[in-house]
Amino acid sequence: MWSETTATTTSTIWTGWSSSTNQTCTSTSCTAWDAWNTSSTSVTSTGDTVFVQWVTDGTGSSTSNRITVHQSVPAYGNWVARQEETREQKAARAQQQLKWKAEQKERDAAKQQARFRAKKILAEHLTGVQKQTLEKEGYFDVQVVGRNFRIYNDRYQHNVFELDDQGKKIREFCAHTSHACPQEDHSLAQKLMLEHALENFQEIANVWDLKGQRRLVSQSRQQLVLS
Amino acid sequence: MTESHEWPTEEGKISIAVLGSSGDTKSIWDKSNEDEVENARDTFDKLKKKGYLAFSVNKDGSKGVQMSTFDPDAERMIMVPQMQGG
Numbered sequence: 001m002w003s004e005t006t007a008t009t010t011s012t013i014w015t016g017w018s019s020s021t022n023q024t025c026t027s028t029s030c031t032a033w034d035a036w037n038t039s040s041t042s043v044t045s046t047g048d049t050v051f052v053q054w055v056t057d058g059t060g061s062s063t064s065n066r067i068t069v070h071q072s073v074p075a076y077g078n079w080v081a082r083q084e085e086t087r088e089q090k091a092a093r094a095q096q097q098l099k100w101k102a103e104q105k106e107r108d109a110a111k112q113q114a115r116f117r118a119k120k121i122l123a124e125h126l127t128g129v130q131k132q133t134l135e136k137e138g139y140f141d142v143q144v145v146g147r148n149f150r151i152y153n154d155r156y157q158h159n160v161f162e163l164d165d166q167g168k169k170i171r172e173f174c175a176h177t178s179h180a181c182p183q184e185d186h187s188l189a190q191k192l193m194l195e196h197a198l199e200n201f202q203e204i205a206n207v208w209d210l211k212g213q214r215r216l217v218s219q220s221r222q223q224l225v226l227s
Numbered sequence: 228m229t230e231s232h233e234w235p236t237e238e239g240k241i242s243i244a245v246l247g248s249s250g251d252t253k254s255i256w257d258k259s260n261e262d263e264v265e266n267a268r269d270t271f272d273k274l275k276k277k278g279y280l281a282f283s284v285n286k287d288g289s290k291g292v293q294m295s296t297f298d299p300d301a302e303r304m305i306m307v308p309q310m311q312g313g
Contacts, residue, residue: 096272110249117232117250119307124234125284157313174313180248181308189246189307192282196293206312 111182118184122153125188140187142194149173149194153187160190160205175205228266229255234286234303241267243304245274250306264299269305271297278309 001082085093123131129138139152141163150169152159162171177189193201231236231253235242239258254270256263275281283291285303294304 112300114248114250118246121244121251156234175310176250176313177246177308177310181246182248182250185246185251189280189310190302192284192293192305192307193280193310195290196282197280200293201310204312 003216092139115182115184118188120183122188122191125191140191140193144194144198151190151194153183156183156186159187160194167220171208172203172208172210173201174207204207228263228270231255241299241301241304243267243270243274243306245279245306246308257300267299268297271306274306279306280309281306 148163160173161169256267283293
């Protein structure tokens, strides 16, 4: 057990500690160890190699109560080497890894299924032209009360644009559902919002005026215009 | 009520497709059964309370309408998780 001791300088702390544990000790750290070891096993060494030897051999030599250390040993490396797994531990770890792999495989399969369903329901709500551009270009256009919008199906955010008569992007909208939804569900949600709840969509979305390179904060935030 | 990933092929059904992390899940009720209609209404209302947006869509994929209240005569409904500005 450790005993409390008080010392005013580093060199005297060992002396203080030794006194409180009834060790005979001089005032330098090396001899303090010697003194301590006399009552159990004895170590003679210079400063830091004492610890190395202690770590390497546990309580010291099994044949002698006095050890002389002359070389430095990578104590941590030895300690790690001593922590070798047992056969049972290895088997348990291998089993756990197999379990994790199987779970990952299940998650991947579920994700693929979700994506498949999402693609299907999106396709059910697209016209022939929309399906074509989606397949070839990765987007589809939506016409709403005389305005043209383009939805890109390759990202959750910043993927809705308003186009002018020449097909040039004039505004960018950013509004999205949960990222947990597959991409195509997300695009379908945006399409439904544009077609049936345009005002609501504009209220929710952050909007960028691409002509003036300005960010127009959503309507729900009082149509503030930031430069 | 039955759950499926396909729209029902028979007439006289109420179906709600809820978009979510596993793709859409469709809940299907029998329109001629009052209890089932009430269950469908209950599901609709619960999702609306959670912030879902409801759209009635047509079988041919053509435009439907946004719904604020449950309509037992709607052929197909899609419920979309709440959106937020990005």
